[in-house]
Amino acid sequence: MSLFLDAISKRPVSRPPVWIMRQAGRYLPEYRALREKSGGFMSMCQTPEIACEITLQPIRRYGFDAAIIFSDILTIPDAMGLGLRFEPGQGPIFDSPLKNANDIKRLSVPDPESSLGYVMDAIRVTKPELDVPLIGFSGSPWTLAAYMVQGRSVPGFPQLIALKEEQPQLLHILLDLLATSVTSYLEAQISAGVDTVMLFDTWGGLLDKPAYQAFSLSYLAKIVANLKNNPVTAQTPIILFTKGGGEWLEIMVDTGCDALGIDWTCSLARAKARVGGEVALQGNMNPETLKMDDDTIIKETLACLDVYRGESGYIFNLGHGITPDINPEKVHLLVDTVKSYGQ
Numbered sequence: 001m002s003l004f005l006d007a008i009s010k011r012p013v014s015r016p017p018v019w020i021m022r023q024a025g026r027y028l029p030e031y032r033a034l035r036e037k038s039g040g041f042m043s044m045c046q047t048p049e050i051a052c053e054i055t056l057q058p059i060r061r062y063g064f065d066a067a068i069i070f071s072d073i074l075t076i077p078d079a080m081g082l083g084l085r086f087e088p089g090q091g092p093i094f095d096s097p098l099k100n101a102n103d104i105k106r107l108s109v110p111d112p113e114s115s116l117g118y119v120m121d122a123i124r125v126t127k128p129e130l131d132v133p134l135i136g137f138s139g140s141p142w143t144l145a146a147y148m149v150q151g152r153s154v155p156g157f158p159q160l161i162a163l164k165e166e167q168p169q170l171l172h173i174l175l176d177l178l179a180t181s182v183t184s185y186l187e188a189q190i191s192a193g194v195d196t197v198m199l200f201d202t203w204g205g206l207l208d209k210p211a212y213q214a215f216s217l218s219y220l221a222k223i224v225a226n227l228k229n230n231p232v233t234a235q236t237p238i239i240l241f242t243k244g245g246g247e248w249l250e251i252m253v254d255t256g257c258d259a260l261g262i263d264w265t266c267s268l269a270r271a272k273a274r275v276g277g278e279v280a281l282q283g284n285m286n287p288e289t290l291k292m293d294d295d296t297i298i299k300e301t302l303a304c305l306d307v308y309r310g311e312s313g314y315i316f317n318l319g320h321g322i323t324p325d326i327n328p329e330k331v332h333l334l335v336d337t338v339k340s341y342g343q
């Protein structure tokens, strides 16, 4: 067993495990060096040996208690034929975003081993190199739909919101297809060797509560039920993360997930009091804290750890991904603070 899997299942631990969202990425000089000589972000994802190397970089440097497979949430829409590109400084762009009902009705569920096999290959290459658990992941249907309809990252995703207002039934057709696609993608990742899966619902917080339930949570619940009802995947812990979802923790727990990721706008102590009896919690230091002085970083790290002093059911993480402008030394300080906790 491992600290990470023990904490998620609330078995006793000597200290909380630590990993950070986007731990494999642009703040690391060794990542940027590899990116320089590789043919772009997607080709790095699609070359299992490179994806493996990038997954291992932060494990080697910091000794995190879990690894996350190097990939992206937008692999599913890419496999559906939307033509994903990454332009430097602009983020993801789809050449063929979904413009109308025909575009949506033409889509089909990608077969994970044939059209996303590079992700499963990366998992199979990486797993034997690790002595900590490996996390697989997917975007939530709502968050994937956001990029597929909008075509790129635009604040507020106005075209997605317009589709929700004007043609909700059409959006539900898309979300349902994505829920089926995400289920089979995560099943394939689990069969290939990941120990846990995490669903990133980065844009669920754009919605109000009834719309969140209808357009995001109901599809997350479907995916959790599918995985829990399949004997091959039933035992694999599932982490749900809705950025901006702090008000909705109770209904997120009702999906049957094992852990919730929480962002920094939500009080960890209050979240624990509300749902800590039912699920493990993961989070939630503000990523901006890593730009501050050492004493502040230590103080904020300890403030999270103290909420669970002497108890299991907690995984230290940031409240969202680490940003590219962070000094890697600051991450050492954070990890050392967690690892020496309670000793």
Ligand code: 1CP
Pocket (backbone or CB within 6 Å): 020, 021, 022, 023, 024, 025, 026, 035, 041, 068, 069, 070, 071, 072, 073, 074, 086, 091, 092, 137, 153, 200, 202, 320, 321
């Ligand atoms: O230019 C580069 O080198 C690419 C930068 C990059 C990286 C390192 C992108 C483009 N994706 C990733 C990796 C990535 N993305 C991981 C790998 C594992 C790890 O965490 O270390 C993961 C889990 C993701 C997930 C992801 N991609 C999310 C969900 C999590 C979150 O941060 O909210 C989202 C929304 C994306 C889309 C995406 N891909 C890349 C970027 C820059 C973005 C965000 C675009 C936006 O701002 O909307």
